[in-house]
Amino acid sequence: MIDVYLFSGFLGSGKTSLLLHTIAQLKEQGKKPAVLMNEFGALPFDSNTVEGGAEVPLKELLDGCICCTGSEKTEAQLQGLLEENDDIDVILIETTGAAHPVEALDAIYSPLFADRLNIKGIVTVADSKRWLERDKLSPQVRALFMEQIRHAHLLLANKVDLLTEEEVAKVTFELSSFNESAPIIQTVGAKVAFSFIEKTLSSSKKGTDKQIISGKGLPLSSKLLTFTESVTKEDFENWVKSLPDTVYRMKGYVPISGYKNPFLFQYAYGMVNWLPEYVKMEARIVIIGEGIETLNYKAVNPFSDEN
Known part of the structure; x- marks a missing residue:
């Protein structure tokens, strides 16, 4: 079974930074990660960043969404990763900032490789400053921003270096109240030990290999x-x-x-x-x-x- 981690978060929150940090840590551990990236536009700007020196198997979805109508493309790209690389230890999936995390997670559950992938959960990167200014977003964008946070299994309150101590405390309290089941870690540059992510998501499974604890505290399996x-x-x-x-x-x-x-x-x-x-x-x-x-x-x- 190959562990799969899904990185979610709004546009510009720091998902790619988290991805790069995680890749570096996995390689230091002697593990071989593979990456599936979802680009919002037609040019692979973010995936070029990952490919430049990362030396990891990479697949990308351009001009589309990993969820909804893009689920078939997601299956095809994941299948390609598995067929072309027989020594993958971990798959990291970065969704576009416009993706709903639950729909993205659903796209990964394919009967083609359901017995080969162990979905560990959703790590959501939340822009702390944007959280404080969320009322300035349009209703539709704000709803998506909130949904990404609501359904996280682990939350990174990122960019806390841009806030005062009082604002950091306010963000942390409000995020923990909004998503009561997800542990929260304050980060700068989305830097977090992968061992912490691994341990946190593994402990939430309570011994059930394919169980996922959603942001609402309901066990999905x-x-x-x-x-x-x-x-x-x-x-x-x-x-x-x-x-x-x-x-x-x-x-x-x-x-x-x-x-x-x-x-x-x-x-x-x-x-x-x-x-x-x-x-x-x-x-x-x-x-x-x-x-x-x-x-x-x-x-x-x-x-x-x-x-």
Whole structure:
């Protein structure tokens, strides 16, 4: 299993600085990191910074978003990293400052490599000065800024050198009140020991390999299911309808009776979507939700539980 860390934060908060510091520390430890960067524009300015001397495998998403419609590109780039490099120890993913962290996290949960990646969590870099001046942002931008902080598993209150002692105390108190479950560390230049990040995110998992503690304190986990035989769309959709409301997301490849290749299946917000596949994909799906480990999957014949 390869550990995956997702770096989130608003534009200009210091994510790339955090990325560069982390790469340097990992290399000092003798580990081999790989990087997936999401560029907001069409030119790879930030990724050029990382590539210049970092000597790490790098993939980038240009002129798009790692979340939402860009999830397929994200899967392709991650698949490329894994296929082209068989000695990766850690994958660091830096999202664009315009990305919602939960949607970005969802894009990483792919049935193509769900059994190879260990998602450790979201590290959000918060610009402390921008936090104090957040009321000056437009409502839409402010909402995104707040969401990035709300869903962090670890928060860096960055750029505290630009504030007075009283302002630093105010930022720290307000951030801890806004996201009660995420530890907060005050930083300058987004410098933080990777060992602290690693230990903090590992301790939050409470012994469950794939558990993630969201910013709202709700345990989200993923479950990988494989198929031993084909199913009909009707039977499969009836099974989906029988699942509890705590199942938020499903995606993967389902073998349908009468078809050579499995169908791509997606589920979100109570809606299902089927798309034909023209290549042979491994028949398995990833389920994301709360309390899903208690579901009796084995009561449904076509599935075998590989959690």
